Amino acid sequence: MTSLVLPPEPHGRRERRVQELLFDIKDAALDQLAEGGDGLSYRAIAARLGVSRATLRYHFPSRDALIEALVADGVTTLARALRSSLDRTRSAPSERRWRAVAHAYRDWALRHRRHYRLLAGARADPVLAVFAELAGDDAALTVHAGLHAAVVREMDARPDTERFDAEVLDLVRLVDGYTA
């Protein structure tokens, strides 16, 4: 399972090769990110793929542009995971839906730690949209902040599902207080 957005079916072969290259570049970037160290070396990515730095630069004009693309992909796939768990529990009681979405969030974050860390501080509107559906527009940001805090703690420590669930319960009580 990847944390990248799969490209849509392309029209011609040329376009397809370009889409594949974009995917490969981002994939290599994530790989390098996952391998450790803090960095994300533009040069190393180019070398790994066997393309020139200039080629890389043609598609991603700067290192920040590459990271931006990774962030956008991350937000999209995270939001998809959340929405999927929301859809699957369409007819379930509210608490179950909350639990499902919260765990989807946590699972994605823990499964793609470095990618998730990249998302911190970024505008995550698609993600907020899912929370807004569950808790209302005003509470979406609070929910996000709360989940983020809970997940970040588990990144450094050992995951503790019981504790996580308790925190989610607190969060639900808070935002229920909003709408009630």
Added chain:
Amino acid sequence: MTSLVLPPEPHGRRERRVQELLFDIKDAALDQLAEGGDGLSYRAIAARLGVSRATLRYHFPSRDALIEALVADGVTTLARALRSSLDRTRSAPSERRWRAVAHAYRDWALRHRRHYRLLAGARADPVLAVFAELAGDDAALTVHAGLHAAVVREMDARPDTERFDAEVLDLVRLVDGYTA
């Protein structure tokens, strides 16, 4: 008003000069941070202060070490501001204390925006300690997440004291539910 930790009274003149230098370095770093741009240039700080890069490196071995020091100072001064407002309202009713602390938090964040942003994600134990005093150990993290969410929203939008107070009230109700 600065957002840096003022050095304690030093013993000799030598030690005093060092403390002043450390202060000046961090002050210059914050200045450069405040001036805009994304960066925080190690070289530029040295140039601005008229000290050699090697000197800077002697006290702060890496750029990250400097940032780390800024974060530590930020957490400390933020916590001091919170504790101060807590102490000043020692004999006041609970709601007033909450309001004082929440506003102290918000004021510091809005007054030192870039410095505050630096603190996001960092371990802020001294800050949590104040919240724990107000709301109990278990609720401290939730309070922090809630206040953070409220403040971050105001960073991009216009500050709205009425709305902020309403959010704090929600937060208080939540954590009162804990202890009651």
Added chain:
DNA sequence: GTCTATAACACGATAGAC
């Protein structure tokens, strides 16, 4: 212990020639 000078390295960014 504090500070300076200097060199060397890897990296990201940019511009121009082909």
Added chain:
DNA sequence: GTCTATCGTGTTATAGAC
């Protein structure tokens, strides 16, 4: 698209002055 040269940056290291 590609290559090359050049720049500014963070970082490491060494040697020495006060």
